[in-house]
Amino acid sequence: xxxxxxxxxxxxxxxxxxxxxxxxxxxxxxxxxxxxxxxxxxxxxxxxxxxxxxxxxxxxxxxxxxxxxxxxxxxxxxxxxxxxxxxxxxxxxxxxxxxxxxxxxxxxxxxxxxxxxxxxxxxxxxxxxxxxxxxxxxxxxxxxxxxxxxxxxxxxxxxxxxxxxxxxxxxxxxxxxxxxxxxxxxxxxxxxxxxxxxxxxxxxxxxxxxxxxxxxxxxxxxxxxxxxxxxxxxxxxxxxxxxxxxxxxxxxxxxxxxxxxxxxxxxxxxxxxxxxxxxxxxxxxxxxxxxxxxxxxxxxxxxxxxxxxxxxxxxxxxxxxxxxxxxxxxxxxxxxxxxxxxxxxxxxxxxxxxxxxxxxxxxxxxxxxxxxxxxxxxxxxxxxxxxxxxxxxxxxxxxxxxxxxxxxxxxxxxxxxxxxxxxxxxxxxxxxxxxxxxxxxxxxxxxxxxxxxxxxxxxxxxxxxxxxxxxxxxxxxxxxxxxxxxxxxxxxxxxxxxxxxxxxxxxxxxxxxxxxxxxxxxxxxxxxxxxxxxxxxxxxxxxxxxxxxxxxxxxxxxxxxxxxxxxxxxxxxxxxxxxxxxxxxxxxxxxxxxxxxxxxxxxxxxxxxxxxxxxxxxxxxxxxxxxxxxxxxxxxxxxxxxxxxxxxxxxxxxxxxxxxxxxxxxxxxxxxxxxxxxxxxxxxxxxxxxxxxxxxxxxxxxxxxxxxxxxxxxxxxxxxxxxxxxxxxxxxxxxxxxxxxxxxxxxxxxxxxxxxxxxxxxxxxxxxxxxxxxxxxxxxxxxxxx
Ligand code: B12
Ligand code: SF4
Numbered sequence: 082x083x084x085x086x087x088x089x090x091x092x093x094x095x096x097x098x099x100x101x102x103x104x105x106x107x108x109x110x111x112x113x114x115x116x117x118x119x120x121x122x123x124x125x126x127x128x129x130x131x132x133x134x135x136x137x138x139x140x141x142x143x144x145x146x147x148x149x150x151x152x153x154x155x156x157x158x159x160x161x162x163x164x165x166x167x168x169x170x171x172x173x174x175x176x177x178x179x180x181x182x183x184x185x186x187x188x189x190x191x192x193x194x195x196x197x198x199x200x201x202x203x204x205x206x207x208x209x210x211x212x213x214x215x216x217x218x219x220x221x222x223x224x225x226x227x228x229x230x231x232x233x234x235x236x237x238x239x240x241x242x243x244x245x246x247x248x249x250x251x252x253x254x255x256x257x258x259x260x261x262x263x264x265x266x267x268x269x270x271x272x273x274x275x276x277x278x279x280x281x282x283x284x285x286x287x288x289x290x291x292x293x294x295x296x297x298x299x300x301x302x303x304x305x306x307x308x309x310x311x312x313x314x315x316x317x318x319x320x321x322x323x324x325x326x327x328x329x330x331x332x333x334x335x336x337x338x339x340x341x342x343x344x345x346x347x348x349x350x351x352x353x354x355x356x357x358x359x360x361x362x363x364x365x366x367x368x369x370x371x372x373x374x375x376x377x378x379x380x381x382x383x384x385x386x387x388x389x390x391x392x393x394x395x396x397x398x399x400x401x402x403x404x405x406x407x408x409x410x411x412x413x414x415x416x417x418x419x420x421x422x423x424x425x426x427x428x429x430x431x432x433x434x435x436x437x438x439x440x441x442x443x444x445x446x447x448x449x450x451x452x453x454x455x456x457x458x459x460x461x462x463x464x465x466x467x468x469x470x471x472x473x474x475x476x477x478x479x480x481x482x483x484x485x486x487x488x489x490x491x492x493x494x495x496x497x498x499x500x501x502x503x504x505x506x507x508x509x510x511x512x513x514x515x516x517x518x519x520x521x522x523x524x525x526x527x528x529x530x531x532x533x534x535x536x537x538x539x540x541x542x543x544x545x546x547x548x549x550x551x552x553x554x555x556x557x558x559x560x561x562x563x564x565x566x567x568x569x570x571x572x573x574x575x576x577x578x579x580x581x582x583x584x585x586x587x588x589x590x591x592x593x594x595x596x597x598x599x600x601x602x603x604x605x606x607x608x609x610x611x612x613x614x615x616x617x618x619x620x621x622x623x624x625x626x627x628x629x630x631x632x633x634x635x636x637x638x639x640x641x642x643x644x645x646x647x648x649x650x651x652x653x654x655x656x657x658x659x660x661x662x663x664x665x666x667x668x669x670x671x672x673x674x675x676x677x678x679x680x681x682x683x684x685x686x687x688x689x690x691x692x693x694x695x696x697x698x699x700x701x702x703x704x705x706x707x708x709x710x711x712x713x714x715x716x717x718x719x720x721x722x723x724x725x726x727x728x729x730x731x732x733x734x735x736x737x738x739x740x741x742x743x744x745x746x747x748x749x750x751x752x753x754x755x756x757x758x759x760x761x762x763x764x765x766x767x768x769x770x771x772x773x774x775x776x777x778x779x780x781x782x783x784x785x786x787x788x789x790x791x792x793x794x795x796x797x798x799x800x801x802x803x804x805x806x807x808x809x810x811x812x813x814x815x816x817x818x819x820x821x822x823x824x825x826x827x828x829x830x831x832x833x834x835x836x837x838x839x840x841x842x843x844x845x846x847x848x849x850x851x852x853x854x855x856x857x858x859x860x861x862x863x864x865x866x867x
Contacts, residue, residue, distance in 0.1 A: 082149045084118040085156040090270030091120040101253025106205035109251045115143040116257030151180030157492040184303035185472025191228045199228040242305025252319040269571040277570035277589040278365045285329040289316045293337040301472035334368040350387035367391035372415035378425035385426045396432025399452030406440035429595035431461035441503045459596040464521045527599040528562040561591035694720035705761035710748045714765030718744040764790040
């Protein structure tokens with residue numbers, strides 16, 4: 082089962098629950114399930130490379146009889162590209178597509194993407210039946226809910242929803258997809274609305290009901306028309322098993338509609354209170370529901386007693402005319418009652434204000450914002466635009482009006498291209514989105530708490546100290562501006578570089594009053610922590626696989642926060658105390674940790690060639706030709722010689738160099754080298770390796786040459802969510818170089834090495850050492866710097 086690639090860090094919050102249910106159903110029926118989850122690995126230059134490698138590895142490791150993948154319509158491009166890849170790598174392995182992408186537009190998606198099969202709607206039973214039908218070569222027409230090909234024609238069987246009692250479904254099984262790692266390492270990565278409740282959140286999701294009786298115009302139902310809630314017993318059994326297995330401490334109920342009525346919520350809470358007392362469960366939880374659940378103070382207080390810290394309503398708008406147009410069947414008054422009930426119980430209230438319904442005007446926008454301004458300043462409100470996803474009434478309307486003229490094009494650009502469904506002019510609507518809506522995302526009204534301290538979590542939790550992924554986590558401290566309660570929450574640092582340059586803010590909440598807070602982190606403080614990350618590495622092993630190096634072993638004291646602050650000032654202001662710095666540098670060398678100093682670009686190029694030579698010699702090749710007779714080629718030739726690799730000749734495009742010698746090797750034109758039968762090449766250039774690769778391949782015609790090269794790409798690693806824009810090099814000081822070497826065995830196994838070129842980069846690398854194979858870069862750097 083291949084999970085779609087999703088942007089940013091993927092925690093259990095964003096991991097699709099459907100996969101857990103399907104894996105459990107297949108395993109219950111006796112089938113072997115292997116997962117491929119191409120997410121959370123930031124050592125690749127872009128997601129496509131990660132997907133390519135992970136998928137090809139999974140195919141060769143598991144040799145599956147069937148590949149399944151599915152998910153939402155927003156992942157259309159992922160499915161398209163991955164299907165092509167699968168056809169390339171495993172042309173005879175059938176592929177099943179399912180989930181939201183086919184649930185609502187099966188014919189178009191099936192016929193465009195052309196998987197072998199698709200499953201429409203809830204798939205636990207249908208997928209198992211399909212697998213068994215294929216196994217026993219029975220007629221496909223007997224399997225409900227599927228699409229298949231017959232004589233080149235797409236055929237669909239009738240869709241049966243809710244074919245079995247929801248309580249009889251096996252509990253979801255996320256183990257094939259790296260659930261433990263997601264819980265352990267990425268739980269603080271999801272939005273702020275829960276991560277403040279635990280210093281080190283361990284997050285899981287649970288689905289207690291499927292379907293929804295409402296019919297909002299922008300919404301879609303893949304689970305049939307009826308609301309089906311699991312019994313409380315059934316839910317608690319799953320929660321208990323999950324708790325014992327994972328020791329989670331935050332649970333998000335991700336139902337379309339939890340607590341459709343107060344009665345079910347009360348029953349759930351009472352049973353949970355009893356289970357918590359009897360079984361010692363200790364976790365916080367949150368849920369979402371419709372404003373018509375009409376929650377009141379006493380009910381929310383009961384929920385709070387059961388551990389609930391947050392609930393949200395489908396808020397959408399505070400304009401009655403827009404709510405009516407959305408068929409929301411809600412009102413601003415109902416929402417206000419919910420806000421009051423939440424305030425009474427000191428539980429966080431959340432909701433989305435979504436703008437751009439066809440009935441939206443500048444007046445209705447003002448209405449919503451005025452309501453927000455009066456009642457929601459401390460609530461967890463998000464702002465977005467309404468999106469007409471396939472399967473929704475709004476989507477159909479956009480097709481009718483011609484706003485979506487080309488359905489396929491719409492799939493390809495979905496979420497990237499907002500539409501104007503309103504009667505406002507494009508200028509007015511898009512203008513509002515670009516100015517006013519964008520300014521709302523600054524959350525200027527949220528009360529500010531300046532951070533008083535930030536600490537890497539590794540220095541606070543002994544268990545995290547040798548888990549390098551924990552370097553992403555920082556414990557931020559301050560004081561709640563609402564109730565003066567001490568603040569201590571976990572932030573997953575994605576915008577670290579930015580933090581070291583300017584004051585940044587993060588949204589969080591208070592663990593006591595649950596009101597929203599904007600915490601500001603000053604650049605000075607961030608710098609100090611940046612340096613701390615590097616200094617911490619001096620007392621931690623450079624590579625998770627290495628033996629831990631303890632302070633004892635080095636006879637040095639662990640660094641205090643004061644030490645860090647002092648060092649930060651020294652490094653940044655270049656007022657370093659030479660004796661103190663010399664001690665630190667010695668430790669850095671002993672631990673093979675790159676020191677934070679700027680490195681001459683020429684030295685960097687030299688390092689690149691050294692690394693390339695190391696990889697060539699490790700690959701076992703005895704001799705090859707070098708392309709490039711310049712400084713890099715010369716360095717590479719020397720580095721290869723030192724490693725015992727022979728150099729047959731050096732080719733170069735510059736005629737003036739032909740006939741000369743470099744390091745005692747003749748420089749010849751490429752054509753001559755190819756004619757002479759040279760088949761193995763090393764590119765002695767770090768800048769234009771891609772271009773040279775093309776030239777060599779073109780000259781070699783049909784004979785496939787083996788080429789070792791370094792492809793360097795500038796990357797901004799600090800913001801995985803901006804990954805797609807990673808090609809943009811913003812600032813040399815933040816440059817991180819990556820290299821990928823084609824291995825000899827023909828399989829595209831890649832090796833990534835990092836070289837930090839500046840203080841910030843090295844410190845950042847230090848803070849993320851496991852994500853990157855910094856061990857290699859560190860030893861390389863320290864070796865050369867000696
Ligand atoms: C909870 C929820 C979320 C949660 C997280 C959910 C999670 N951890 O899985 C959050 C808030 C993160 C979220 C985010 C988004 N969501 Co959402 N979400 C939902 C919600 C309310 C419930 C989904 C759920 O868990 N259902 C329970 C599971 C068991 O059901 P299921 O996922 O449908 O899976 C079953 C079948 O679809 C099928 N199936 C699923 N996968 C596969 C794979 C294969 C191979 C097969 C054969 C079958 C199959 O079998 C499964 C078991 O029966 C639905 C509402 C709805 N009406 O469904 C929207 C919904 C799914 N979300 C939607 C959207 C658009 C998004 C976002 C893209 C919004 C955005 N622009 O950011 C993001 C995308 C995030 C992502 N991870 O890709 C749309 C999808 C529209 C579509 N046509 O695909 C829905 C339908 C809401 C809507 N607008 O109507 N969402
Ligand atoms: S938006 Fe919420 S209430 Fe409306 S139909 Fe969808 S799940 Fe139901």
